[in-house]
Amino acid sequence: MYKVLITDPLSDLGIEKISQAEDIEVVRKTGLTHDELLLAIEDADALMVRSQTKVTADVIEKAKRLKVIARAGVGVDNIDIAAATQKGIIVVNAPDGNTISTAEHTFAMLISLARNIPQAYHSLLQGEWNRKAFVGTELNQKTLSIIGLGRIGSELAKRAKAFRMNVIAYDPYLSDDRAEKLGVKKADLEEAIAQGDFITVHTPLTKETKHLIDRNMFAKMKDGVRILNCARGGIIDEQALYDAIQEGKVSGAALDVFESEPPRDQPLLTLPQVIATPHLGASTVEAQENVAIDVSEEVLHILRGEPFKNAVNLPSVPAELQQKLQPYQELAEKLGKFVSQISKGALSQITITYAGEVAEFDVSPLSRTVLKGVLSHYLNNVNDVNAPHLAKKRGVQVVEQKTMSSQGFTQYIKVEVKTSTEIRSVAGTLLNGFGARITKINDYPVDVNTHGHLLFIEHQDLPGAIGRVGTLLGSQNINIATMQVGRQMIGGQAIMILQIDKPLPDKLIESIKEINEIQSLYEVDL
Numbered sequence: 001m002y003k004v005l006i007t008d009p010l011s012d013l014g015i016e017k018i019s020q021a022e023d024i025e026v027v028r029k030t031g032l033t034h035d036e037l038l039l040a041i042e043d044a045d046a047l048m049v050r051s052q053t054k055v056t057a058d059v060i061e062k063a064k065r066l067k068v069i070a071r072a073g074v075g076v077d078n079i080d081i082a083a084a085t086q087k088g089i090i091v092v093n094a095p096d097g098n099t100i101s102t103a104e105h106t107f108a109m110l111i112s113l114a115r116n117i118p119q120a121y122h123s124l125l126q127g128e129w130n131r132k133a134f135v136g137t138e139l140n141q142k143t144l145s146i147i148g149l150g151r152i153g154s155e156l157a158k159r160a161k162a163f164r165m166n167v168i169a170y171d172p173y174l175s176d177d178r179a180e181k182l183g184v185k186k187a188d189l190e191e192a193i194a195q196g197d198f199i200t201v202h203t204p205l206t207k208e209t210k211h212l213i214d215r216n217m218f219a220k221m222k223d224g225v226r227i228l229n230c231a232r233g234g235i236i237d238e239q240a241l242y243d244a245i246q247e248g249k250v251s252g253a254a255l256d257v258f259e260s261e262p263p264r265d266q267p268l269l270t271l272p273q274v275i276a277t278p279h280l281g282a283s284t285v286e287a288q289e290n291v292a293i294d295v296s297e298e299v300l301h302i303l304r305g306e307p308f309k310n311a312v313n314l315p316s317v318p319a320e321l322q323q324k325l326q327p328y329q330e331l332a333e334k335l336g337k338f339v340s341q342i343s344k345g346a347l348s349q350i351t352i353t354y355a356g357e358v359a360e361f362d363v364s365p366l367s368r369t370v371l372k373g374v375l376s377h378y379l380n381n382v383n384d385v386n387a388p389h390l391a392k393k394r395g396v397q398v399v400e401q402k403t404m405s406s407q408g409f410t411q412y413i414k415v416e417v418k419t420s421t422e423i424r425s426v427a428g429t430l431l432n433g434f435g436a437r438i439t440k441i442n443d444y445p446v447d448v449n450t451h452g453h454l455l456f457i458e459h460q461d462l463p464g465a466i467g468r469v470g471t472l473l474g475s476q477n478i479n480i481a482t483m484q485v486g487r488q489m490i491g492g493q494a495i496m497i498l499q500i501d502k503p504l505p506d507k508l509i510e511s512i513k514e515i516n517e518i519q520s521l522y523e524v525d526l
């Protein structure tokens with residue numbers, strides 16, 4: 001049974017499926033203090049949040065079983081991604097479900113800002129009838145500068161075009177083709193800032209975008225410009241905005257988000273030129289249902305070990321590629337596990353070589369799985385998320401390469417590890433109808449399946465050596481399921497791989513090692 005902790009308000013309908021799953025216990029605890037969250041997280045397998053819950057490093061540290069943090073929405077700035085990655089916890093979001101709602105909200109703010117609707121309504125409620133004070137401006141033929149033309153920025157552009165606005169956009173990742181398709185003029189930041197009658201930001205909050213719109217930028221804007229932020233507080237420097245409004249440079253601002261939420265004693269909210277909502281961009285029935293459904297499905301997939309798509313701390317793998325790589329996943333992990341269990345010394349390098357059909361794909365997801373297989377021999381709680389990070393942190397060099405030589409197989413993966421004392425390698429393939437097979441250990445060709453408990457023994461090729469091992473195992477009632485032997489030359493270096501039904505007692509291992517011809521023995525669990 002998996003415990004899924006939900007600490008922010010999520011749509012009931014959106015979480016219906018996960019709540020009814022037989023293998024899931026859903027615990028809803030909203031409005032927790034930080035200390036209460038530290039307690040509640042201890043035995044949770046999954047945490048589902050919106051933006052209120054702050055999933056800080058100490059929360060992640062406290063979690064003993066946490067496998068996934070799911071953000072029902074886009075922005076993950078309330079989650080310490082680095083801490084989650086380090087601990088191998090997958091962070092997923094719901095990038096698409098609230099796009100339309102947030103674009104519509106931004107558009108509502110745009111019109112409200114242009115026509116002073118909130119201020120006029122407020123005045124009317126005070127018993128006033130002041131038509132002169134609320135003369136607005138048309139959107140028609142005005143320039144809207146969009147900073148960040150992603151999902152929401154693009155939807156906003158379409159709506160602005162319908163209102164006959166000139167739309168220009170700055171986004172470092174915007175292609176000419178996409179700008180043309182959207183009917184948007186591509187601009188650099190300075191142009192977008194200088195030409196906008198309305199300027200709206202739709203980027204994530206990152207180190208690069210923090211205070212992207214600062215005092216310097218305000219100075220370059222048109223006099224009387226209007227500013228919108230329905231993305232994240234902090235993209236616009238709030239103090240600089242306040243001053244620009246006071247100086248008359250900016251004639252109005254519409255804010256859905258703040259550097260600190262909820263804002264306390266926020267000077268901007270005392271200005272009549274500022275209209276604001278309490279982070280309502282995604283607050284529609286439809287958006288909340290969409291994002292809750294999306295993250296619930298992701299959490300179910302992750303807990304059940306099934307493929308998932310919206311991980312924030314894993315490079316995204318297109319579904320088509322994921323499907324093509326799926327058959328190789330087991331082989332990749334087992335090769336990593338095998339080679340690490342037959343190596344001694346401090347690990348310094350892992351070289352993964354791909355050949356044949358598999359080499360035609362982007363193999364980086366498979367390399368992460370190989371790393372997981374290798375490192376899980378040395379470390380606890382290694383998974384595809386933290387394996388590259390852990391390798392780097394421990395100074396293990398990872399080399400991924402492709403070669404034309406597939407050793408006669410249609411596909412071929414070889415994992416070689418270099419340690420402080422030796423170099424070891426294990427290679428394998430997928431055999432049509434038989435699945436993953438190990439085909440080479442160091443320089444010895446073998447044919448070993450990738451399941452169960454194995455003994456890997458290095459010995460001298462002398463008569464009686466194999467028999468003596470068999471006799472000892474038999475004397476302790478250990479059954480040998482399959483056996484493979486290989487040698488370099490008669491009387492020379494040789495190996496045995498025995499598939500046995502249960503692990504060996506320590507005493508028996510010692511007895512086998514004492515046989516004269518035996519040089520080394522490794523137990524391998526696959």
Ligand SMILES: NC(=O)C1=CN([C@@H]2O[C@H](COP(=O)(O)OP(=O)(O)OC[C@H]3O[C@@H](n4cnc5c(N)ncnc54)[C@H](O)[C@@H]3O)[C@@H](O)[C@H]2O)C=CC1
Binds near residue numbers: 256
């Ligand atoms: N107010 C609300 O309730 C909501 C706010 N949001 C926020 O809206 C923002 C945008 O969300 P989406 O459109 O879904 O994200 P997205 O990832 O689709 O788009 C972000 C765009 O910003 C661009 N970008 C990144 N760095 C940039 C930079 N330095 N300068 C200019 N452009 C840059 C990216 O290339 C991308 O195209 C996010 O901050 C998100 O958290 C999202 C949903 C609801």
Ligand SMILES: O=C(O)CCC(=O)C(=O)O
Binds near residue numbers: 076
């Ligand atoms: O959960 C919410 O209402 C906030 C949505 C949001 O800001 C986001 O998705 O980035």
